[in-house]
Amino acid sequence: MIIRGVEIVNFRNIARAALRFSPGANVVTGKNAQGKTNLLEALYLFSLGRSFRTRTLDETVRFGEEYFFIRLSGESDAGVAFDIEAGYERGGRARVTAGGKRSAGFADIVGMIPGVIFVAEDIALAAGPPAGRRSYLDYTAAQLSPLHLAAIREYAGVLRRRNALLERAARECAPAAGLDAWDEALAAKGAELVRIRRETLRELAERAGALVGEIVGPDAGFAMEYVCSFAPPGEDAAASFRGALERARETERRRGYTTCGPQHDDVRILLDDAEIRRYGSQGRKRLVSLVLKLAQAATILEKRGERPVVILDDIFSELDAETSSRVRERLSGGYQSFVASPRPEELGTADPGTSVFRVEGGVVEPAGEPPAGPR
Amino acid sequence: MNYGLPLLQALIDHFKKLPGVGEKSARRLAFSILDMDGEEVRGFAETLVQVKERIGFCNRCGNLAEGELCAICRDERRSGAVICVVERAADLYVLEAAGQYRGRYHVLHGVLSPLDGIGPGDLNLEALERRVKEEGVEEVIVATNPSIEGDTTALYIAGMLKQSGVKVTRPARGLPMGSSLEYVDRGTITRALEGREPI
Ligand SMILES: Nc1ncnc2c1ncn2[C@@H]1O[C@H](COP(=O)(O)OP(=O)(O)O)[C@@H](O)[C@H]1O
Ligand SMILES: [Mg+2]
Numbered sequence: 001m002i003i004r005g006v007e008i009v010n011f012r013n014i015a016r017a018a019l020r021f022s023p024g025a026n027v028v029t030g031k032n033a034q035g036k037t038n039l040l041e042a043l044y045l046f047s048l049g050r051s052f053r054t055r056t057l058d059e060t061v062r063f064g065e066e067y068f069f070i071r072l073s074g075e076s077d078a079g080v081a082f083d084i085e086a087g088y089e090r091g092g093r094a095r096v097t098a099g100g101k102r103s104a105g106f107a108d109i110v111g112m113i114p115g116v117i118f119v120a121e122d123i124a125l126a127a128g129p130p131a132g133r134r135s136y137l138d139y140t141a142a143q144l145s146p147l148h149l150a151a152i153r154e155y156a157g158v159l160r161r162r163n164a165l166l167e168r169a170a171r172e173c174a175p176a177a178g179l180d181a182w183d184e185a186l187a188a189k190g191a192e193l194v195r196i197r198r199e200t201l202r203e204l205a206e207r208a209g210a211l212v213g214e215i216v217g218p219d220a221g222f223a224m225e226y227v228c229s230f231a232p233p234g235e236d237a238a239a240s241f242r243g244a245l246e247r248a249r250e251t252e253r254r255r256g257y258t259t260c261g262p263q264h265d266d267v268r269i270l271l272d273d274a275e276i277r278r279y280g281s282q283g284r285k286r287l288v289s290l291v292l293k294l295a296q297a298a299t300i301l302e303k304r305g306e307r308p309v310v311i312l313d314d315i316f317s318e319l320d321a322e323t324s325s326r327v328r329e330r331l332s333g334g335y336q337s338f339v340a341s342p343r344p345e346e347l348g349t350a351d352p353g354t355s356v357f358r359v360e361g362g363v364v365e366p367a368g369e370p371p372a373g374p375r
Numbered sequence: 376m377n378y379g380l381p382l383l384q385a386l387i388d389h390f391k392k393l394p395g396v397g398e399k400s401a402r403r404l405a406f407s408i409l410d411m412d413g414e415e416v417r418g419f420a421e422t423l424v425q426v427k428e429r430i431g432f433c434n435r436c437g438n439l440a441e442g443e444l445c446a447i448c449r450d451e452r453r454s455g456a457v458i459c460v461v462e463r464a465a466d467l468y469v470l471e472a473a474g475q476y477r478g479r480y481h482v483l484h485g486v487l488s489p490l491d492g493i494g495p496g497d498l499n500l501e502a503l504e505r506r507v508k509e510e511g512v513e514e515v516i517v518a519t520n521p522s523i524e525g526d527t528t529a530l531y532i533a534g535m536l537k538q539s540g541v542k543v544t545r546p547a548r549g550l551p552m553g554s555s556l557e558y559v560d561r562g563t564i565t566r567a568l569e570g571r572e573p574i
Contacts, residue, residue: 161489
């Protein structure tokens with residue numbers, strides 16, 4: 001997928017912008033707190049279906065304004081043009097129009113513009129809390145198929161309802177009527193979610209393994225495995241989940257929420273045949289986090305047949321020179337990228353096919369061109 | 376803007392409470408009432424009151440009925456061997472309009488919905504269990520909407536009727552998830568009913 005251009009009105013500190021992008025690297029530069037991340041956030045809204053920084057779109061509307069509007073245009077790898085517009089009014093719902101067709105909201109366009117993002121906190125992906133690895137898996141799966149996205153949402157939906165039932169029963173000291181049916185639904189959707197995650201992880205692990213092999217060497221001792229909190233591999237996940245729910249019933253009744261399920265699962269990552277979370281060096285942890293993201297891009301490209309847009313927000317200060325040049329080398333392998341950095345001179349902006357944008361106080365200008373006349 | 380006519384404004388406000396009616400349509404409707412002749416308006420008003428007073432629920436299936444039983448339960452030609460379970464009476468009329476189904480119905484008046492505090496005790500489920508026992512039913516089709524609530528209600532019904540040995544089925548996909556029966560076209564409904572599967 002290539003994003004050819006964007007128009008922005010009132011998003012964060014960007015009052016107005018109309019930009020044309022390079023199909024290769026796009027470097028966004030400027031001092032701190034000028035709006036670099038804001039620009040990337042606007043683009044990535046269309047991949048993630050929400051902001052990568054906040055859950056409340058209200059926060060993203062420019063101070064003192066009532067609405068924002070963003071319009072993306074570009075084309076798929078097959079050359080089919082797309083045009084997506086999103087508008088949001090404070091306190092309202094986002095309105096998204098893709099190809100002239102209204103969709104319900106951002107949540108429905110997840111995966112429409114496949115994307116991979118790397119922000120500074122992602123350095124902790126390989127060795128940080130399990131929640132980060134779960135959302136890494138789920139997000140990758142969602143980019144691969146709308147059916148995966150539906151399954152992820154359905155599990156979350158059933159879980160929320162089952163929790164509401166348990167919570168009320170605990171609060172009112174009453175029996176949770178109908179709980180069996182919710183157990184049944186949760187087990188079915190949970191098993192499906194685990195199946196999708198395992199399948200997605202297999203794809204990711206294959207590509208991550210190849211990358212680690214190239215960077216660290218053939219005997220890197222790298223592996224990734226899904227750790228299901230209630231069902232060992234090969235066992236019927238739905239049956240195991242039902243069993244776990246049965247055993248947890250008394251506890252859950254008392255506490256008023258669901259205590260087991262795929263929301264407690266994790267991915268175990270081994271390097272040098274040892275769990276990286278416990279035994280990896282700082283440098284190795286960062287390297288593997290980066291590899292996971294590159295593997296995500298490769299998986300989306302191969303399984304979906306569409307190049308994801310790659311967004312890197314100020315991560316090179318986190319990496320040593322060798323690692324960052326490796327990342328750039330990988331990316332030059334054909335992804336369109338958007339890279340924010342306060343020190344673009346480190347990024348080789350002179351490369352042909354690279355466009356540079358300078359951001360100051362929310363005003364984004366293509367660098368190298370004279371500033372536009374008075375507005 | 377009440378034109379110095381508070382009665383007219385009250386009528387407009389009443390119309391605005393109806394689904395799909397905004398200020399402009401409400402005003403148009405109110406003016407068209409003014410244009411009717413007195414007898415007709417009286418009949419209209421009388422019908423509104425009667426509809427509310429005389430239409431209740433069918434004692435057997437929970438459908439709307441003017442007497443003890445609804446028209447479908449009174450119809451001897453319909454098969455009592457199959458019961459189609461729906462969320463609300465409005466869904467039943469959608470299925471009837473497709474003109475394919477010749478069995479009986481059962482209206483739940485809702486679905487299991489913990490977020491709204493609705494449990495099995497709030498639905499017309501006991502009567503369904505009784506009917507299955509007493510009416511020689513062979514199959515129960517659970518045609519609740521394909522939502523999380525609708526699907527889980529179907530699971531609940533399957534569990535509830537397990538002992539009875541009756542076949543419990545669900546219309547196959549074809550009904551898009553999250554869609555409401557009210558908005559699905561006839562062809563889709565027909566196909567979905569043909570491809571029903573055991574739960
Ligand atoms: N809703 C908003 N309206 C106006 N300005 C905002 C809004 N949200 C954030 N900002 C401003 O955006 C700036 C931060 O931009 P950001 O893109 O994060 O900076 P950086 O260039 O360092 O990546 C801050 O000055 C902040 O006050
Ligand atoms: Mg920033």
